[in-house]
């Protein structure tokens with residue numbers, strides 16, 4: 001359903017993505033792993049054009065776009081069908097929890113306030129935040145902020161969820177509550193791309209693991225293939241270093 | 247003669263001072279919004295003109311800006327072939343609107359830039375248009391960052407309105423001088439003292455209004471949210 005071809009992107013003189021190819025099938029839960037600074041976040045952001053590749057193509061079901069001739073209609077169409085959960089949460093700071101979830105529904109999808117509220121309440125229930133619906137972000141913990149971010153993303157009913165290290169900014173004791181929600185989301189069958197350093201978690205929820213290294217996809221396979229018989233020295237070294245961190 | 251007799255006389259000029267102030271607040275706000283938009287969006291040439299305008303408004307002494315408007319505007323009007331209708335009051339309104347707008351743009355621009363990049367990313371990723379993003383997310387947060395600086399800019403504006411007497415507008419300051427001359431300069435100290443109180447009160451009111459909005463902002467520390475708490479906080483800060 002989603003296919004990226006030969007994505008290249010550089011910031012100034014540093015090449016960040018060096019021709020990434022990636023295809024995602026409907027229902028895939030694919031975890032992207034790899035060393036820091038290797039372009040994982042940038043790759044996710046290329047999908048919804050928060051980052052602007054210098055070349056490459058994207059195909060999202062019927063929507064096709066060549067990044068050299070990026071067009072607004074295609075970008076908007078893709079943005080409407082994806083939703084992103086950010087490492088830094090990026091919950092709207094001027095809105096309460098429920099307003100965060102309702103706003104895109106009212107503003108972008110033009111739903112009525114009643115309908116938006118109904119959907120928001122359901123999603124907040126799902127992430128366990130019903131009691132916090134009227135709190136402002138400044139009153140919430142990191143875990144609650146991230147669950148707000150997840151509820152906001154789910155509420156727009158995306159075809160693909162993009163998670164960018166959703167637990168990396170959390171205090172260790174708050175990681176569990178967020179992983180639990182993500183597990184619940186991914187097991188509901190929604191296509192997901194998840195950048196993460198939580199190896200055990202990735203292994204348990206994914207049907208695919210994508211190893212990115214130095215701006216390219218260096219390995220792509222089932223969790224067993226990647227974790228139990230790493231195909232390259234770089235991958236084995238990376239898994240080892242991650243393992244010793246945990 | 248009773249010293250206090252001059253108070254109503256001074257106050258009779260207050261509406262003009264207030265009219266100039268409010269005109270500059272409103273027109274200046276619009277100018278600042280326009281200048282800031284042009285400056286943050288970096289449209290070639292036009293953004294540079296906006297930069298030029300802001301540095302004029304911020305670096306040329308306000309008295310000089312008043313003179314420039316007072317002597318320059320009639321020329322401009324003649325250029326467009328219409329009658330000379332520029333009174334000192336209108337020149338003052340125009341000059342101070344431009345001054346305030348330029349000054350305010352340097353409050354708005356940093357406030358806009360202070361909004362976390364991630365807030366833009368989130369709104370963009372959800373499909374907000376640029377306008378929707380500004381109206382719903384970035385604008386309200388920028389307002390929060392801008393409020394303290396906005397309060398200051400209003401206070402500076404009020405102070406600078408006192409300069410309009412140099413181009414002959416009959417504000418409270420000019421009126422005070424007329425009264426003093428008429429009274430053979432007997433009550434200079436008293437008159438200036440009353441004037442000082444009038445200006446202090448105007449600034450205090452402006453500052454309290456801005457402070458009210460600061461405390462009401464949802465991004466403020468969550469404690470000050472009920473009406474009673476806002477009132478207490480206002481009294482405490484006054």
Ligand SMILES: Nc1ncnc2c1ncn2[C@@H]1O[C@H](COP(=O)(O)OP(=O)(O)O)[C@@H](O)[C@H]1O
Pocket residue numbers: 011016035036037038039040041042043
């Ligand atoms: N906005 C940016 N401007 C300049 N360099 C950037 C920007 N974003 C990311 N980079 C650089 O691009 C590289 C890849 O970043 P990123 O995609 O965040 O990696 P990862 O998510 O794998 O840690 C890093 O070297 C980072 O410093």
Ligand SMILES: [Mg+2]
Pocket residue numbers: 040041042165
């Ligand atoms: Mg990253």
